[in-house]
Amino acid sequence: MDPKPKIPRPTAKRLSRYFRELKQLVDAGRSTISSKQLGVALGLTGAQVRKDLTYFGQLGSPGVGYDVERLYLRLRQVLGRDRVWNAALVGAGNIGRALLAYDHFTVGEFHITAVFDSDERAIGVDHGGRVVQPMNRLSSFVAEHEIRIGIVAVPASAAQEVVDAMIEAGITGILNFTPRHLDVQDGVSISSVDFTLALEQLAFQVSLGLTGSLDDDPS
Amino acid sequence: MDPKPKIPRPTAKRLSRYFRELKQLVDAGRSTISSKQLGVALGLTGAQVRKDLTYFGQLGSPGVGYDVERLYLRLRQVLGRDRVWNAALVGAGNIGRALLAYDHFTVGEFHITAVFDSDERAIGVDHGGRVVQPMNRLSSFVAEHEIRIGIVAVPASAAQEVVDAMIEAGITGILNFTPRHLDVQDGVSISSVDFTLALEQLAFQVSLGLTGSLDDDPS
DNA sequence: TTTTGTGAAACGCTTCACAGCG
DNA sequence: CGCTGTGAAGCGTTTCACAAAA
Numbered sequence: 272m273d274p275k276p277k278i279p280r281p282t283a284k285r286l287s288r289y290f291r292e293l294k295q296l297v298d299a300g301r302s303t304i305s306s307k308q309l310g311v312a313l314g315l316t317g318a319q320v321r322k323d324l325t326y327f328g329q330l331g332s333p334g335v336g337y338d339v340e341r342l343y344l345r346l347r348q349v350l351g352r353d354r355v356w357n358a359a360l361v362g363a364g365n366i367g368r369a370l371l372a373y374d375h376f377t378v379g380e381f382h383i384t385a386v387f388d389s390d391e392r393a394i395g396v397d398h399g400g401r402v403v404q405p406m407n408r409l410s411s412f413v414a415e416h417e418i419r420i421g422i423v424a425v426p427a428s429a430a431q432e433v434v435d436a437m438i439e440a441g442i443t444g445i446l447n448f449t450p451r452h453l454d455v456q457d458g459v460s461i462s463s464v465d466f467t468l469a470l471e472q473l474a475f476q477v478s479l480g481l482t483g484s485l486d487d488d489p490s
Numbered sequence: 491m492d493p494k495p496k497i498p499r500p501t502a503k504r505l506s507r508y509f510r511e512l513k514q515l516v517d518a519g520r521s522t523i524s525s526k527q528l529g530v531a532l533g534l535t536g537a538q539v540r541k542d543l544t545y546f547g548q549l550g551s552p553g554v555g556y557d558v559e560r561l562y563l564r565l566r567q568v569l570g571r572d573r574v575w576n577a578a579l580v581g582a583g584n585i586g587r588a589l590l591a592y593d594h595f596t597v598g599e600f601h602i603t604a605v606f607d608s609d610e611r612a613i614g615v616d617h618g619g620r621v622v623q624p625m626n627r628l629s630s631f632v633a634e635h636e637i638r639i640g641i642v643a644v645p646a647s648a649a650q651e652v653v654d655a656m657i658e659a660g661i662t663g664i665l666n667f668t669p670r671h672l673d674v675q676d677g678v679s680i681s682s683v684d685f686t687l688a689l690e691q692l693a694f695q696v697s698l699g700l701t702g703s704l705d706d707d708p709s
Numbered sequence: 710t711t712t713t714g715t716g717a718a719a720c721g722c723t724t725c726a727c728a729g730c731g
Numbered sequence: 732c733g734c735t736g737t738g739a740a741g742c743g744t745t746t747c748a749c750a751a752a753a
Contacts, residue, residue, distance in 0.1 A: 279722065284704050287690040291669070305734065314671065317734090318724055325736060333735040334731045350690060351697035365588040370685075372584045381689055419696060420689075444696035446689055450510070452533060460695035461703045462688040466589075469681040470600055470639075470665055471506040471569060476679035477638060477663035478570035484680045485503050498744065524712060536712085537746055544714060552713040553753040711753085719746070730735080 282323045288313055289323070290350055293343040305336035314487065355380045359413060359442070361433050362424035363388040363396065363403045366448050370424065371398040383422070385412050389429070406436065413440040420444045427451045501542045507532050508542070509569055512562040524555035533706060574599045576635055578661070580652050581643035582607040582615065582622045585667050589643065590617040602641070604631050608648070625655070632659040639663045646670045 307317040331337040347353050360383050386403045396403050421437035430449040447463040526536035550556040579602050605622045615622050640656035649668040666682040
């Protein structure tokens with residue numbers, strides 16, 4: 272009930288994983304689950320699960336556990352998965368095209384509504400109904416279609432410039448596929464997908480003979 | 491000089507970022523850099539940079555900073571970037587093909603040496619000199635070509651099965667592109683690239699009106 | 710002076726452990 | 732009993748702050 276519950280970062284990062292697991296449980300018709308059981312499925316302790324979930328209210332019943340559907344719906348709301356998210360993609364290269372081909376997401380209300388590119392040769396090409404537009408159309412399109420998410424799939428050297436244009440256009444969330452640290456102003460969120468970084472970290476782990484993942488919470 | 495310096499996980503995750511920055515500085519002909527300056531470039535404090543770097547020896551000079559080339563070479567060695575890494579890709583779908591087209595990595599000694607797929611229609615197709623092979627060839631190929639890294643770019647439902655086959659074949663590092671938690675035995679490293687998770691976390695951040703990234707260290 | 714390397718303090722997250730509820 | 736919610740303890744990481752080196 273606090274106005275700003277201040278969710279710890281690690282908790283925020285785990286939320287999507289809870290949500291995925293809950294989705295599966297709902298689909299499987301499971302009615303309740305204990306923090307212990309949820310923890311086992313995700314490689315966490317029961318205490319961790321309980322702490323995380325209490326940030327969103329008293330959701331469980333002592334002696335019983337959590338109502339699967341109730342928890343699912345709460346997380347769906349908290350994560351903003353109960354709305355439609357329209358995204359504008361910039362960059363129609365390999366990664367961009369792979370995203371356009373993918374498109375259908377799990378509980379899917381993420382939509383890549385438009386594609387932009389600065390390369391004239393890419394412009395005009397249709398990708399599943401979305402025709403590649405020139406960059407100078409970005410701003411008006413974002414405004415007209417209430418786009419909130421921008422996906423950056425351009426060469427690293429152009430990334431910051433594209434991000435600046437997106438923010439200028441009114442986008443407040445950026446999904447970054449380039450291996451670059453991007454500066455954003457207050458009020459703009461960033462999430463990065465960097466497979467070269469993942470590969471480099473993997474090589475490091477293999478060099479050291481480590482087990483498991485650098486991201487994982489201790490198993 | 492300790493036999494096992496026990497590098498903190500957060501430090502390990504930052505190493506590749508230092509390395510990238512150093513690479514750029516080397517290419518730019520820069521001779522020295524201070525921890526403060528390195529920190530600014532990566533969104534870290536100077537103290538953080540110094541703490542991280544001391545895990546690999548006394549590398550800096552008071553009053554001067556760090557010798558760019560020396561630090562670069564040390565990190566290159568620590569990260570295992572002074573060797574060639576051969577990787578086997580399983581899955582010739584959208585993501586797999588994007589990887590095959592990408593291929594050239596920064597200081598590039600990562601090579602996707604072979605591609606495998608279980609779909610007969612994909613087999614035999616050439617991707618930049620690498621012909622897609624059937625899954626039953628994986629084991630012998632890995633053994634013959636000293637492959638240490640396996641890249642999983644198959645549908646989520648097939649992921650664990652593919653991972654098991656890779657480990658069976660002797661692969662010790664797995665780069666996972668599926669949105670699944672994969673179980674691996676001791677001695678096997680995993681690194682995941684999950685853009686649906688990144689997108690979900692982004693939506694959450696936007697919902698909350700947060701600034702910055704969940705991954706970032708505080709700026 | 711500038712800047713490193715580093716103990717010590719501060720911080721944040723996880724785990725513990727248990728009161729209380731069903 | 733089983734299980735949640737939670738204050739408090741424990742632990743790992745970051746930040747501070749300064750002696751020492753260039």
